[in-house]
Amino acid sequence: MNRRRRRAEASGARERSPSPNALTDSLRAIHAEAGGALNVYLVSEADALALILDALEGSRVAAALLRAASDLVAKTRTPTGERPLCLACPAELTNMRGVRVGLAAPSRADPSMAIAFALCPACGTAGNMDDRVLAGLRCVWPGAQRLVVTHPEGGRA
Numbered sequence: 001m002n003r004r005r006r007r008a009e010a011s012g013a014r015e016r017s018p019s020p021n022a023l024t025d026s027l028r029a030i031h032a033e034a035g036g037a038l039n040v041y042l043v044s045e046a047d048a049l050a051l052i053l054d055a056l057e058g059s060r061v062a063a064a065l066l067r068a069a070s071d072l073v074a075k076t077r078t079p080t081g082e083r084p085l086c087l088a089c090p091a092e093l094t095n096m097r098g099v100r101v102g103l104a105a106p107s108r109a110d111p112s113m114a115i116a117f118a119l120c121p122a123c124g125t126a127g128n129m130d131d132r133v134l135a136g137l138r139c140v141w142p143g144a145q146r147l148v149v150t151h152p153e154g155g156r157a
């Protein structure tokens with residue numbers, strides 16, 4: 001299996017385990033839907049209860065993070081060489097202990113698809129974790145940059 005695919009997989013309502021061509025199509029669809037802006041979500045084991053509650057209250061992002069975590073758990077049980085990889089380093093994930101689950105979703109109210117990824121315990125606790133995530137996402141979007149939203153409500157000064 002392609003190492004890039006093992007690092008970041010598209011997830012969404014359309015298809016859960018796309019073929020390589022379908023993955024490319026999914027990435028194009030996410031890119032088009034994003035219009036150049038993605039939100040990145042990262043959660044750890046400590047966030048599980050809050051995620052479940054948010055998903056029960058209708059949060060699609062929370063539901064997608066739970067689905068991504070569930071998919072990762074299943075994939076960590078596959079043979080060596082097929083297990084998911086850390087987004088930021090060559091580590092193959094053999095279990096979910098200390099793993100952070102991430103999503104990069106189009107920055108809109110109701111994204112239809114997202115890219116799921118994971119960070120190994122070392123990368124997920126590193127002081128430069130954000131930089132590691134950005135570097136990993138640049139494998140998919142070479143020009144990706146971090147934006148700091150100073151006025152999330154919008155409006156004019």
Ligand SMILES: [Zn+2]
Pocket residue numbers: 086087088089090091119120121122123124
């Ligand atoms: Zn790592």
